[in-house]
Amino acid sequence: MIKIEILSQGEELLTGQVVDTNASWLSDELVRMGLTITRHTTVGDDKGDLVAVLKEIAVRADGCLCTGGLGPTVDDLTAEAVAEAFALPLKLDTTALAQIEGFFEHRGQPMPASNRKQALLPTTATRLDNLCGTAPGFSLEHTGCWFGFMPGVPYEMKQLFNNAIRPVFLQRFPERLKSLVIIKTLGLGESDLQDRIQSIAIPNGVRLGFLTAPEGNQIKLLFDADFPQGRAQGLIADFKNQLGASVFSVTDDRSYQQTVYDVVGEQLINKGLTLAVLETLTQGEIASQCLGKPWLLSAVYCQDLIQLARFIGMDYLAKNSDKAWCQLAQNSAEVVRRKAKSDYGLAQLCFNNKIDGSPARGTIYTALVTATTAISFIDQVGGSLRRQQRQSALKAFDRLRIFLQENN
Amino acid sequence: MIKIEILSQGEELLTGQVVDTNASWLSDELVRMGLTITRHTTVGDDKGDLVAVLKEIAVRADGCLCTGGLGPTVDDLTAEAVAEAFALPLKLDTTALAQIEGFFEHRGQPMPASNRKQALLPTTATRLDNLCGTAPGFSLEHTGCWFGFMPGVPYEMKQLFNNAIRPVFLQRFPERLKSLVIIKTLGLGESDLQDRIQSIAIPNGVRLGFLTAPEGNQIKLLFDADFPQGRAQGLIADFKNQLGASVFSVTDDRSYQQTVYDVVGEQLINKGLTLAVLETLTQGEIASQCLGKPWLLSAVYCQDLIQLARFIGMDYLAKNSDKAWCQLAQNSAEVVRRKAKSDYGLAQLCFNNKIDGSPARGTIYTALVTATTAISFIDQVGGSLRRQQRQSALKAFDRLRIFLQENN
Numbered sequence: 001m002i003k004i005e006i007l008s009q010g011e012e013l014l015t016g017q018v019v020d021t022n023a024s025w026l027s028d029e030l031v032r033m034g035l036t037i038t039r040h041t042t043v044g045d046d047k048g049d050l051v052a053v054l055k056e057i058a059v060r061a062d063g064c065l066c067t068g069g070l071g072p073t074v075d076d077l078t079a080e081a082v083a084e085a086f087a088l089p090l091k092l093d094t095t096a097l098a099q100i101e102g103f104f105e106h107r108g109q110p111m112p113a114s115n116r117k118q119a120l121l122p123t124t125a126t127r128l129d130n131l132c133g134t135a136p137g138f139s140l141e142h143t144g145c146w147f148g149f150m151p152g153v154p155y156e157m158k159q160l161f162n163n164a165i166r167p168v169f170l171q172r173f174p175e176r177l178k179s180l181v182i183i184k185t186l187g188l189g190e191s192d193l194q195d196r197i198q199s200i201a202i203p204n205g206v207r208l209g210f211l212t213a214p215e216g217n218q219i220k221l222l223f224d225a226d227f228p229q230g231r232a233q234g235l236i237a238d239f240k241n242q243l244g245a246s247v248f249s250v251t252d253d254r255s256y257q258q259t260v261y262d263v264v265g266e267q268l269i270n271k272g273l274t275l276a277v278l279e280t281l282t283q284g285e286i287a288s289q290c291l292g293k294p295w296l297l298s299a300v301y302c303q304d305l306i307q308l309a310r311f312i313g314m315d316y317l318a319k320n321s322d323k324a325w326c327q328l329a330q331n332s333a334e335v336v337r338r339k340a341k342s343d344y345g346l347a348q349l350c351f352n353n354k355i356d357g358s359p360a361r362g363t364i365y366t367a368l369v370t371a372t373t374a375i376s377f378i379d380q381v382g383g384s385l386r387r388q389q390r391q392s393a394l395k396a397f398d399r400l401r402i403f404l405q406e407n408n
Numbered sequence: 409m410i411k412i413e414i415l416s417q418g419e420e421l422l423t424g425q426v427v428d429t430n431a432s433w434l435s436d437e438l439v440r441m442g443l444t445i446t447r448h449t450t451v452g453d454d455k456g457d458l459v460a461v462l463k464e465i466a467v468r469a470d471g472c473l474c475t476g477g478l479g480p481t482v483d484d485l486t487a488e489a490v491a492e493a494f495a496l497p498l499k500l501d502t503t504a505l506a507q508i509e510g511f512f513e514h515r516g517q518p519m520p521a522s523n524r525k526q527a528l529l530p531t532t533a534t535r536l537d538n539l540c541g542t543a544p545g546f547s548l549e550h551t552g553c554w555f556g557f558m559p560g561v562p563y564e565m566k567q568l569f570n571n572a573i574r575p576v577f578l579q580r581f582p583e584r585l586k587s588l589v590i591i592k593t594l595g596l597g598e599s600d601l602q603d604r605i606q607s608i609a610i611p612n613g614v615r616l617g618f619l620t621a622p623e624g625n626q627i628k629l630l631f632d633a634d635f636p637q638g639r640a641q642g643l644i645a646d647f648k649n650q651l652g653a654s655v656f657s658v659t660d661d662r663s664y665q666q667t668v669y670d671v672v673g674e675q676l677i678n679k680g681l682t683l684a685v686l687e688t689l690t691q692g693e694i695a696s697q698c699l700g701k702p703w704l705l706s707a708v709y710c711q712d713l714i715q716l717a718r719f720i721g722m723d724y725l726a727k728n729s730d731k732a733w734c735q736l737a738q739n740s741a742e743v744v745r746r747k748a749k750s751d752y753g754l755a756q757l758c759f760n761n762k763i764d765g766s767p768a769r770g771t772i773y774t775a776l777v778t779a780t781t782a783i784s785f786i787d788q789v790g791g792s793l794r795r796q797q798r799q800s801a802l803k804a805f806d807r808l809r810i811f812l813q814e815n816n
Contacts, residue, residue, distance in 0.1 A: 012619045014445045016435030019427055023450075027424030037422045038457060042431075042448035045617075049446055072599050073618055107790075112599035132791070153620070155792060279692075283699050287692025287709045292793045298715045301695045301707040307748060311706065340715060385700045 002173050003038045004030055005061040007053060009068035009078055010152055014044040022067045022157055029161065030065075033169060034178045034225070045069075050081035058086070058142045063173065065165065068152030070135040072114040078149055079120055079138075086142045088122035096127055096136045103134050128164040132156050137164065146172060179223045181232070183239050184249040186216040186260060186398045193217050196242045206235065214390055215259055216248070248401055260397045261289045267404045268295040268344075275400075276340035278302070278311075278332045278347035281364060281381070285393040286346075297340040304351055308332065322365070325349060326376035329367035337369055345369040348396045350381070350388075362388065366396050368403055375403070410581050411446045412438055413469040415461060417476035417486055418560055419452040430475045430565050437569065438473075441577060442586045442633065453477075458489035466494070466550045471581065473573065476560030478543040480522040486557055487528055487546075494550045496530035504535055504544045511542050536572040540564050545572065554580060587631045589640070591647050592657040594624040594668060594806045601625050604650045611635075614643065622798055623667055624656065656809055668805045669697045675812045676703040676752075683808075684748035686710065686719075686740045686755035689772060689789070693801040694754075705748040712759055716740060730773070733757060734784035737775035745777055753777040756804045758789070758796075770796065774804050776811055783811070 006026055012018040020042060027037050038061065043049045050069070057064045069078030083090045097119035104111040118135045121127060128137035128148070133156040139148045148165045150157045185193065193210070197219070202208045205227040209220035219239060223232050240247050249258045268275060277286050277299040287299035302308040305319075308328075312335040319325045329349045337345025350364040367376040379395050381388045414434055420426040431448050438445055446469065451457045458477070465472045477486030491498045505527035512519040526543045529535060536545035536556070541564040547556045556573045558565045593601065598620050605627070610616050613635040617628035627647060631640050648655050657666045676683060685694050685707040695707035710716040716736075720743040737757045745753025758772040769790035776783050787803050789796045 011617055013432075014435055014448065015439045016432035016437075017619060018621075019429060019432045021427060024421075024424035024427045027422060029424075031423050038452065038454070039461070040422065040448075040450035044446065046446070053447070071620070073602050075618065112603050114599050114602050155795070279695070284687075284692030284695025284697075284707060284709075287687070288696050288797070289692075291691050291797055294711070296709075297711050298719065299692060299709040301692075301704075303702075303705050307706045310747060310749070339718060341718070389696070389699055 001036055002063070003061045004035050004063045004065070004173075005038060005057050006040045007057060007064055007066040008040065008042040008152075009044075009050060009066065010042075011044040011075065013042050013068070022152065022154060025154070025158065026065050026067070026161065029166070030169075031222075032178070032180055033166075033173075035063075035169070035173055045075040045077060047077045047081050047084070050077060051085040054081060054085040054147075058145045058147075061145050063146045063169065064148070065161070066147060066149045067157050070118065070137065070149065070151045072112070072118055072134070076117075079117075079122060082125075082140070082147075082149070083122045086122065086140070088124055088140070090120040091123055093119050093121045093127050093136070096121065099129065099136060100134050128160055130156055130160060131163070132159055139165070139168070178225055179227075179232075179252065181221045181223065181236060182249075182251050183219040183221070183236070183243070183247055184216050184251070184258070184260075185218070185243055185246040186248050186394060188217060188243070188246045193219070193243070197239060200235070200238050200242065203231070203235070206232075214387070215394060219243075245402060248398065259289070260394060260401055261293075264397050264401050264404065265290065265293050265295060267401070271404070273344060274340075274342040275344045275346060276336040276342040278308075278336045278345075278349075279393075280308070280348060281350035281362070282348060282389055282393040282396065285389050286348075286396060289393060289397075297342045298336065300336060308349075311335070322363075322378055325363075325365040326367065326378070329365040329376050330369055330374045333367040333369040334374070343370060344400075346396060346400060348392060350392060364392050364395065366399050368400060409444055410471070411469045412443050412471045412473070412581075413447045413449065413465050414445060415465060415472055415474040416448065416450040416560075417452075417458060417474065418450075419483065421450050421476075422452040430560065430562055433562070433566065434473050434475075434569065437574070438577075439586075439588070439630075441574075441581075443471075443577070443581055453483040453485060455485045455489050455492070458485060459493045462489060462493040462555075466553045466555075469553050471554045471577065472556070473569070474555060474557045475565050478526065478545065478557065478559045480520065480526055480542070484525075487525075487530060490533075490548070490555075490557070491530045494530065494548070496532055496548070498528040499531055501527050501529045501535055501544070504529065507537065507544060508542050536568055538564055538568060539571070540567050547573070547576070586633055587640075587660065589629045589631065589644060590619075590657075590659050591627040591629070591644070591651070591655055592624050592659070592666070592668075593626070593651055593654040594656050594802060596625060596651070596654045598625055601627070601651070605647060608643070608646050608650060611639070611643070614640075622795070623802060627651075653810060653813075656806065667697070668802060668809060669701075672805050672809050672812065673698070673701050673703060675809070679812070681752060682748075682750040683752045683754060684744040684750040686716075686744045686753075686757075687801075688716070688756060689758035689770070690756060690797055690801040690804065693797050694756075694804060697801060697805075705750045706744065708744060716757070719743070730771075730786055733771075733773040734775065734786065737773040737784050738777055738782045741775040741777040742782070751778065752808075754804060754808060756800060758800060772800050772803065774807050776808060 006023050008020050013020045023040050069076050101111050121138045125138040125140040130136050135151045137150045137160045150160045205224040207222040211218040248260050251258045274295050274297050276297050279301045290296040329347045333345035333347035348366045364379050381391050414431050416428050421428045435445050477484050509519050529546050533546040533548040538544050543559045545558045545568045558568045613632040615630040619626040656668050659666050682703050684705050687709045698704040737755045741753035741755035756774045772787050774785045789799050
């Protein structure tokens with residue numbers, strides 16, 4: 001078995017100030033490539049510790065992905081530690097230096113002297129170009145273990161992995177690619193999900209997993225490379241039948257980050273429709289989740305009924321019944337729709353739990369208005385204010401998703 | 409120096425399915441106790457790996473906190489691995505068994521047979537009672553290293569640490585509580601920061617660290633318990649002098665999560681001021697960062713100039729100069745301010761990089777309007793659309809922060 005390890009470097013990880021999301025992202029990618037991760041290690045800014053762990057890993061593993069410690073500051077010690085651990089003195093990589101200088105030139109700034117050290121790479125190391133930051137990565141082999149060193153900044157790390165490391169790994173460790181299918185649901189609790197699918201037999205060659213996530217619970221099916229495709233499709237169909245309308249997405253490796261916002265967005269684009277939104281409890285969450293999407297024309301956040309009355313141009317009136325709240329939500333959706341000249345208007349009203357402190361469980365009124373239809377929904381939401389914000393936004397878009405599906 | 413390590417056990421951590429928040433929580437607690445964490449290791453459900461890492465740690469460290477692998481299923485191997493690594497055969501702990509039986513009895517269920525194994529502890533181990541789950545923890549010493557084993561369920565782990573491990577650690581490792589001060593900055597790159605403070609001499613008894621974070625770069629000063637407070641204040645003042653207005657927060661242990669939004673919010677509350685916002689590129693980020701804050705009355709997102717013209721009630725006009733853009737931003741800020749009847753209006757205009765795909769570097773026009781003043785600022789923002797969104801929102805609030813400070 002090929003053994004891959006992950007090494008994270010950074011005092012901020014060891015001291016608990018930052019949660020290491022790089023390691024879990026890399027693990028996830030490696031598992032999809034059919035590789036096995038045997039160990040994660042995190043060390044801080046102590047060169048001795050770093051030298052020791054590099055030597056250990058070189059003996060133990062076939063491949064190691066390292067993140068962090070490539071910055072310009074004195075506590076960025078990775079290259080020095082590699083030089084010491086594997087007796088590969090640092091030397092200036094002139095291409096790297098030119099890239100770093102170019103990065104600053106592009107920003108109209110002179111390169112600070114401290115950044116020069118980022119161009120010092122261990123002898124025999126291969127430079128891995130960083131297209132979105134100053135520090136290049138590098139790779140080298142020692143006692144049969146292939147090491148890839150990447151910066152700790154997540155988007156730089158991901159870009160380097162995708163462009164420079166994944167291709168090497170696919171060639172060096174030709175494990176057969178398993179295929180992962182993720183079935184994403186909204187609105188079902190973890191035990192409901194379990195109960196609904198317990199009658200489905202999982203054949204050999206398939207590994208079943210669950211993931212409880214704030215954006216909906218997921219079922220993960222990892223198929224061996226030689227698992228017949230027809231049987232895989234049949235199994236996926238069984239899950240979809242058992243789970244019904246709560247399934248909002250069935251994705252494979254390439255689209256596994258698909259959210260309910262993406263699903264709704266695709267449908268809106270296909271139908272050439274635009275949307276305007278009125279937010280209360282969701283307070284910018286809906287707008288933010290639709291970042292850069294051309295179909296979202298505008299979004300308005302109103303803190304309370306007074307602001308809402310000002311915005312939609314009507315007198316402030318306390319609402320005493322669910323029916324009155326639903327009507328107000330529909331009116332609000334129509335106002336944002338008209339103002340933006342969008343096809344759809346979506347409004348979600350919930351004011352009773354907007355208290356800084358311990359939030360109560362609240363009722364949310366969601367309305368969706370088109371040129372010809374107006375519908376509304378009543379839901380409950382609880383938990384921390386941040387959770388209520390996210391859950392309410394998901395609920396609003398899930399309502400929109402089901403409407404789009406039913407009115408196809 | 410006392411060396412403490414953390415060992416996390418669980419296949420779901422190694423495969424990236426679950427992010428290890430236990431390790432960062434424990435680290436944070438230990439740092440506040442004045443202890444130094446030298447390494448985190450994560451291994452999966454392989455007994456051989458677990459035995460190997462336990463042996464390594466026993467030689468290397470003075471203390472080790474272990475989480476996970478104490479459950480009832482076959483992949484929970486920690487106790488067996490400890491037994492093998494340290495030659496301490498498992499034996500039934502009758503008190504533990506009674507506790508586990510009691511846990512199920514309390515729920516009106518018979519104890520499943522599989523749970524009996526949770527009462528098997530290595531000979532010479534001390535049981536650590538678990539007050540909120542089935543699995544007891546245990547502790548033992550081997551070659552001078554004290555090991556504490558806890559369940560992986562976060563709230564069970566925290567309860568065990570607080571009740572059973574913290575008191576032991578305080579006695580066994582009587583390090584004195586250090587104090588951590590974090591100086592947070594906005595608008596300075598990592599190397600700028602480094603260059604500005606390089607003239608400051610760091611005395612013995614103080615450890616200097618850096619943290620690059622999307623919400624601003626941070627300087628961390630960890631003071632030994634006996635470091636004179638007057639000298640600490642002097643050193644902090646030196647840093648503030650060198651860094652100038654870019655410092656938005658100087659926090660201690662208890663408030664280290666303070667953001668620029670919190671700092672602005674405190675000032676608005678102290679002055680009894682309210683705010684309305686117009687967002688473009690930030691698209692809900694500002695509203696969302698101010699979740700539940702009573703001083704944010706409303707926020708509007710407009711996708712483009714057409715939507716903005718509709719919202720502020722003026723004809724669409726392309727803007728060809730920075731001056732015209734700044735004027736439009738001020739007009740927009742005044743419209744949201746008037747509409748919401750808030751004290752301040754904040755508008756930030758940036759439309760040229762709202763393209764789904766690879767975003768360009770763009771110019772942002774930020775305007776702040778009060779009853780008596782209207783000011784505007786021009787900044788540049790680059791990177792991914794998500795980064796631009798967050799950076800623009802931070803920039804807008806940083807401008808507001810500096811205005812509030814100067815007009816105190």
